[in-house]
Amino acid sequence: MTQSIEPLISVIIPNYNYAHLLPRALDSALTPAAADVEVIVVDDGSTDNSLAVLAPYVARHPQLLLLRQANAGAAAARNHGIRVARAPYALLLDADDELLPGALAKLRVLVARYPAAGMILGAQISVYADGRQRLRLPTAVPVASPRQLAERFLLRKDISVSHSCSLFRRDLLLQRPYPENLRGGEDLPVFAYLLVSAPVAVTAEPLARIHKHADSLRHDRQHEEERAATIVEEVFAGLPAECQSLRGSYTARRYLSLFRKTLLAGDKSAAKRFYGCAWRLSPLQALRWRYLSKALRLLAGSRP
Numbered sequence: 001m002t003q004s005i006e007p008l009i010s011v012i013i014p015n016y017n018y019a020h021l022l023p024r025a026l027d028s029a030l031t032p033a034a035a036d037v038e039v040i041v042v043d044d045g046s047t048d049n050s051l052a053v054l055a056p057y058v059a060r061h062p063q064l065l066l067l068r069q070a071n072a073g074a075a076a077a078r079n080h081g082i083r084v085a086r087a088p089y090a091l092l093l094d095a096d097d098e099l100l101p102g103a104l105a106k107l108r109v110l111v112a113r114y115p116a117a118g119m120i121l122g123a124q125i126s127v128y129a130d131g132r133q134r135l136r137l138p139t140a141v142p143v144a145s146p147r148q149l150a151e152r153f154l155l156r157k158d159i160s161v162s163h164s165c166s167l168f169r170r171d172l173l174l175q176r177p178y179p180e181n182l183r184g185g186e187d188l189p190v191f192a193y194l195l196v197s198a199p200v201a202v203t204a205e206p207l208a209r210i211h212k213h214a215d216s217l218r219h220d221r222q223h224e225e226e227r228a229a230t231i232v233e234e235v236f237a238g239l240p241a242e243c244q245s246l247r248g249s250y251t252a253r254r255y256l257s258l259f260r261k262t263l264l265a266g267d268k269s270a271a272k273r274f275y276g277c278a279w280r281l282s283p284l285q286a287l288r289w290r291y292l293s294k295a296l297r298l299l300a301g302s303r304p
Contacts, residue, residue, distance in 0.1 A: 010085035014077035045071030118198025122207035
């Protein structure tokens with residue numbers, strides 16, 4: 001990248017032991033036509049051969065910057081890259097995903113078309129371990145109050161935001177960094193803040209191929225209730241006053257998620273407790289049939 005060209009988009013790739021997949025992500029971002037794009041890899045204390053894989057890329061591509069840090073988690077790696085980035089827009093590309101051909105060119109056009117947008121949400125191609133692929137289109141985001149948008153995202157879940165196929169305004173990311181005290185779910189507070197802070201643009205064009213795989217953090221049941229409470233605190237710490245009335249209902253949704261997980265794991269005692277917590281916080285949420293039907297079967301099965 002020549003010195004005369006200021007970057008428009010910073011593609012930030014946090015990496016921890018993804019040496020075997022990094023070339024796929026890098027090759028998708030380091031395209032000859034992307035002279036106004038800088039690529040930043042933040043290595044989060046990898047113990048595999050990631051640095052050896054990265055070395056020839058750094059040597060060949062002047063627009064590629066490698067940052068290194070002691071292992072601190074994906075949130076800290078993303079924050080590090082965002083702070084160092086020079087572009088007004090950031091795309092957080094997971095190391096096991098890849099941009100589709102032409103994605104950066106499409107985003108360049110959309111940035112010019114929607115200069116006030118805080119987020120640009122694109123479609124994605126989900127790739128599953130068995131080779132199946134599915135096109136997922138983003139839901140349109142209406143012009144609405146912050147409370148209405150937060151309700152749709154947190155409670156109704158009919159607004160979806162994903163890394164790798166979304167572009168974010170970097171100044172908003174600097175205002176609401178990823179919470180580094182979370183390992184899992186750290187994106188929710190950031191996405192909620194972005195959603196209520198600026199207009200959102202949506203494109204049906206697929207921008208990334210996102211590879212689905214088992215997420216060990218999601219199956220780690222240690223400290224799960226504490227993590228859920230921390231997510232709630234972090235989410236509402238970044239939301240305006242008019243959204244705070246949603247806290248009880250959202251906390252109930254987190255408990256209902258724990259209810260479902262523990263029920264699947266066969267821990268009936270914990271499942272009953274989590275459902276009871278959700279009921280006390282928001283009977284309306286607990287009465288949703290997807291949860292109530294499971295709770296009724298659980299209670300029926302526990303009777304002598």
